[in-house]
Amino acid sequence: MQDELQDKCGVVGIHSENESKDVSSFIYYCLFALQHRGQESAGIATYNLDKGLNYYCGMGLISDVFKDYEINHLSGNVGIGHVRYSTTGQSKLENSQPFVTDFDNGFIAMAHNGDIVNSRELRDELIEEGYSFKSNTDSEVICYLLKREHHDNQKDILESIEAVCKQLVGSYALTILINGELYAVRDPMGMKPLAVAKRKDDFVVASETVAFDVINAKYIRDIEPGEVVYFENNEINSYMLDKGEEPYLAHCMFEYVYFARPDSTIDGVNVYQTRLNIGEQLHKLYPIDADVVIPVPDSSIPAAIGYSRASGIPYGEGLIKNRYVGRTFIMPTQEERELAVRLKLNPIKEAIKGKRIILIDDSIVRGTTSQQLLELVKEAEPKEIHFLVGCPPVISPCFYGVAMATKKELIAANYSVEEIREQLDVDSLGYITLEALVDAIGMPKEDLCLGCINEKYPTELPEDIEAETYYKP
Ligand SMILES: O=P(O)(O)OC[C@H]1O[C@H](OP(=O)(O)OP(=O)(O)O)[C@H](O)[C@@H]1O
Ligand SMILES: NC(=O)CC[C@H](N)C(=O)O
């Protein structure tokens, strides 16, 4: 197990009623649209009546892993896909997904977005019972739990899924392929997004609605928290998991702040609109007199537009992003993240020199981006820098889990806002408040997970996860 937990992958599943159709290229395009959710490895598994399981996985971007040859060899009318950003288990081929193993005289393939916080104890239990693990991911644990319920405890697939979900603590959006049948499962708190769409004879399940747009599939609905969806007779079939006595929701606020693409809509809330609202809220909180509002591209562009519209201060591009560099936040090592910021962002000196700028970023997590970035911006000699942030101070790790690292590494867990302002050496620094963020998202506060900003986590956390992995002051 690695020291840090990280997370957020993209999952896809396609079921075509047309048995002679191959869905692999459609899965590929959907994964392409979800590349922002994971850049470390990618994989696709499909099922074909004659050939059974077809499967291919590799390290890197979807375009590096799959060429025509691989796609053409993945035949079948049902399949799943995954782009990975490692959370539990290192970034290596053995841990890439979909995870595949034998099941019920056939196979099971699973793509998982999320983090199972009690996976270590479940894994130990399974090892004691004789299961041997190929990877060290939490996703493999889910596969073997399903096997145990189905084989050993003689439950049917839906009952097995239900029994497994009862044992899982954490977050999971799953697409599962079992001997040619596609199941999609969303955890009972709805932490991770998952939605379903239709395209001609095909049902499509994906982490974000942008994946539907790219193949021209029509969004039908979000999969409900605690729902299993499967496809028979050209229909969406639904099975609601027993959620216990007091079900509650915990949609991850960070999807809206940073993670999801702005052109996605999650649980009825459009991400772009939320980010515009964040900009507007920042203006309410910090009505600064300045010459230009500049975003840190890409994810804070809508917030900067929102601030500019609310204030009347012109929006301007002051930083150019090299589009061939991926997301720095989700790169696996600190060294890579630091180098990548300079490689990725470059100031337009003429747009900044002598100006009073409001610089907006969606979040400060470790502080890597802001520290490197402000050095760059200062080289362009602005008159004043006012730095505004669209996420409240991140003071505690995510266990569900966005790769927020340990408490030691979270800048706001260790320094006050004034100390961070001094370190960044800016004229002012303002974070959005929790209340203003909740307003911007527009959902009831009780329906959101805000754990990393208020330390109120929606689940119990096993003792060892905190003691071993996370620093507690
Ligand atoms: O404080 P840090 O640990 O550096 O993390 C915060 C930064 O990481 C993200 O950007 P990223 O470069 O990942 O992606 P983006 O291009 O989509 O904004 C986010 O938008 C912040 O800029
Ligand atoms: N980012 C994710 O959701 C990753 C899923 C899983 N926990 C893994 O590490 O492979």
Ligand code: SF4
């Ligand atoms: S702790 Fe933060 S990043 Fe993690 S699921 Fe909750 S809101 Fe999202």
Ligand SMILES: [Mg+2]
């Ligand atoms: Mg950024």
